[in-house]
Amino acid sequence: MCLLELKNINKYYKISGSNKFHAIKDVNVSFNKGELVSIIGESGSGKSTLMNLIGGLDSNYSGELLVNGKDIGKLRKKELDKYRKSTVGFVFQSFNLISHLSILDNVTIAMTLSNVKKKARIKRAKEILSELGLENQINKKPSQLSGGQKQRVAIARALINNPEIIIADEPTGSLDSKTTMQVLEILRNIAEKGKLVIMVTHSEKVASCSSRVVKIADGKIISDDEIFKFENTYELENASSNQKRFKFFGIRGKNLGIISAVKLSLKxxxxxxxxxxxxxxxxxxxxxxxxxxxxxxxxxxxxFNKTMNNYVNPLVIEANMPSDEDDETINLDVTTIQKPELNKQKSFEDADIQKLSQIENVSKIEKGYTSISIGSNSLNYDGKSSNLMRLSTISSNITESNLQEGSLPKEGEMLINKSVSDKLGGDVVGKKVTLNILLGQKVVKTELTVSGIENAGGDLSSIMKSAFLNYSDLEKIYLDNNSTLKPNVMYLDTTNEKYTPQIKGKVKELGYLGSSQDQMTSMFNEMINIVTYVxxxxxxxxxxxxxxxxxxxxxxxxxxxxxxxxxxxxxxxxxxxxxxxxxxxxxxxxxxxxxxxxxxxxxxxxxxxxxxxxxxxxxxxxxxxxxxxxxxxxxxxxxxxxxxxxxxxxxxxxxxxxxxxx
Structure with a gap:
């Protein structure tokens, strides 16, 4: 069986509209291993077109092109790529070396496409380059070589995957006469070793060195002459060894890997x-x-979060009752109009307190009360007066770090913020002041000692005139005036800061609200997030x-x-x-x-x-x-x-x- 056989090959090129140019006309020819064939013809005769068909570069033709009995015209794209990779090797007239790659990389690139390991491909390339006398040139770029050296590099690249067919397009067209003979001798040696070498040329001198000359004109083969035959007695043996070599280098069935592609891209x-x-x-x-x-x-x-958190105890979680809008009514009876209390928060009942105290990792629970009003409560000292927008009870949530001056209040004492202190004259720590509280329609007066000045920082207290006293003191004021103080805020203590998020989550899950500070922090965080994303x-x-x-x-x-x-x-x-x-x-x-x-x-x-x-x-x-x-x-x-x-x-x-x- 012939290695390569062309049967009734026709090739047309579309010119314009329905007009076609008949480039290859009914070509029938066959080739065997161990031949050095020259396809000779003038420019435009069809020899380069025939080379492209044999090399699998152009599959748009009619007829049969058989390689080892298999029609490559019926191969799928992947199979045709594999055919060009492993069965044929190209040697071009203009060398077609990749300028930015070294000689070694130019030769090994075909094996790189086959995903052969680096060590194996370098060893193989060095062997071939050494045989071609280029062992000292492997790290140079193509621009540093002579024409003859470049062509030998091209031949080495064509041989790297040990193909059965070598196609050389005008391999000596760019070389002087001395270098031409050297390249022809190399191609002759390749053919003698059992390869099919097909040279496309228009030079009679080159053709005379071939074992067979096929002349083509106007797309037709006009002559096919065998000049001589190489004495090749080990063709089958070579074929067997070639197959072993294919297997050894892992050429068949593998393609360019990701890592190899990345390395090639870097180069x-x-x-x-x-x-x-x-x-x-x-x-x-x-x-x-x-x-x-x-x-x-x-x-x-x-x-912002750090500033807000600096003024609260991380071991204390505040819980508030949710507002009940349905309970908010306005009484227009003039006999009962009084200065409004702005926070109409519901009070905690015993059942609510029991629920909160049973939350996991809560070590202690404190009752608290906060009243926000306009003109209802005030402080008097030495003939000066300051309205209180907020009157609250002290809790573990306020620590020594929240103080600008003085100490936390004990029994019979109270804490005021800077706004109130300034209004009362500034120097009030340790002095007795009069607290005026509106209970129902009655203003109740109580004397308390100012224990310290609160440093509100980022809290609303920096704006609101605020005072803080112990829950027991406020409860006593209510009892002395036949009223009952019910807590409208609860403080849940925990032993470890790591439990705080879990307790806050449970508080919300039970239907209660967090602290006003938490709500404000959440609102500001959301606003910051929106601005950030925009x-x-x-x-x-x-x-x-x-x-x-x-x-x-x-x-x-x-x-x-x-x-x-x-x-x-x-x-x-x-x-x-x-x-x-x-x-x-x-x-x-x-x-x-x-x-x-x-x-x-x-x-x-x-x-x-x-x-x-x-x-x-x-x-x-x-x-x-x-x-x-x-x-x-x-x-x-x-x-x-x-x-x-x-x-x-x-x-x-x-x-x-x-x-x-x-």
Whole structure:
């Protein structure tokens, strides 16, 4: 059986409309192993077209093209890629070496596409390059070699996967006479070892060195002459050893792996290093903006929460009764009009107190009372008076850290805030003052000693005139005036701060409200979150610009590397492999952009926080680890999505047209 057989091959090129050019006309020819065949003809005779058909670069023809009895015209795309990868090897007139890869990488790239391990492919490439006299050139770039050396590199690349057929397109067209003879001798030796070598040429001198000359004109074979036959007595033995070598190097059945694609992409990106650096920096701006906006919101929120929490005891949880709007009525009887009490909170009953005390990890429960009113309660001292907007009982929630001056109140004492102290003249700690409380329609007066001044900080007390006394003292005032004090706020103590969130959750679950401070903190946090997300969304607009920039640059890259893509396809790369290489490049751009963005964000954070600490003693920007991870992931996703269109364009390029591109 012949190694290669062409039966009634016809090839047409569409010119315009329904007009077609008949490039190959009823070609019937066969070739065997151990032949050095020259297909000779003038320009336009169809010899290059025939080479493309045999090499599997063009499958749009009629007839049968049999390799080892199998019609490659019926192969699927994947099978055709595999055929080019393992069965045929190309040697081009213009060498078609990839300029930014070293000689070693140019030779091993076909094995890289087959996912052969690095050690095995380097060993194989060095063996072939050594046989061709290039063992000292492996780390050089193609531009550093002579024409003859470049052609030998091209031959080494064609042989790397140990193919059965070598196709050489004008292999000596760019060489001087001395180098021409050296290259022809190499091709002759390859044929003598049992390979089928087909040279496409228009040179009679080159053809005279062949064992067989096939002449073609106007798409037809006009002569087929055997000049001589190599004395090859080990053809079958070689075929067997070739199969073993295929198996040894793991060529068959494997394709370009992700890791190999990433490594190849890195080498490609080094060629345009400056451009890729600026592209990554451009992409990092959007990532950096989003991270900083999220971190600014986090810093402001952290500062606010910390400020609020500094003035409460973390071991005390406040519980309030929910308001009952249905119970709120307005009495217009003029005989009963009194100064309004603004907080009409329901009181806690014994059943409510029992429920709260049974919450897990609550060690103690304290009764409390808070009254917010306008003009109902007041303090008098030394002829001066101050209205009290808030009258509350003291609890474990107020600690020594809440005091600006003095101490916490004992029995018969009270605590006032700075607003009240200023109104009463300032120097009132340790002095007796008169507390006026409206009970029903009667104003009750009680003398108490001011024990200290409260430092309200971020609490509402900084605005409201407030006074605090012990629950037992307020309860006694009510009893002395035939009234009963019922708690409208409860304080739940716990032994460990870690239980606080769980207890707060249980309080809400039972239908009670948290502290006014918790509610205000929650409201402000929600507002900060909204502003943060809006600012982040505005900053994210730059990500769209980054994506467009990546698409444009990668499209330019596809155009610049069209010939390179054709070379890779000619040596067996699948569409998927080409797509994977470009997507990996986009992935790497995303990684670099994300890393630059994250690092820059941390550096800017340090700069801003240094200034904000000097001015306000706060960290204004706080980057959480999740923001950095989010930024990196977004960068990679956007880059890869942006790279899909250029990658698909590259994958769909026709190898024949690509190889013609200069």
């Amino acid at each position: 490609n990106m080094k060629e345009k290093l400056t451009r890729n650096i600026f592209l990554s920096i451009g992409g990092s701006i959007g990532i950096m903006s989003v991270i900083l906006m999220l971190s600014l919101g986090n810093g402001v929120k952290t500062y 600012l982040s969304a505005i900053a994210a607009i730059s990500l769209v610009v980054s994506a467009i920039m990546i698409v444009v640059v990668m499209y330019i890259s596809v155009v610049e590397r069209t010939k390179e893509i054709g070379i890779i396809k000619a040596i067996g790369a699948r569409r998927k492999d080409i797509r994977r290489i470009f997507v990996c490049e986009a992935f790497l751009i995303g990684v670099f952009s994300g890393v630059i963005g994250v690092v820059a964000s941390y550096l800017i954070m340090k700069g801003i926080n240094t200034m904000s600490n000097k001015l306000f003693n706060i960290n204004l920007v706080i980057i959480r680890r999740v923001y950095a991870v989010f930024g990196l992931c977004v960068s990679i996703i956007i880059s890869m999505l942006s790279g899909l269109l250029p990658a698909n364009k590259a994958a769909k390029l026709d190898p024949v047209e690509s190889l013609r591109r200069e």
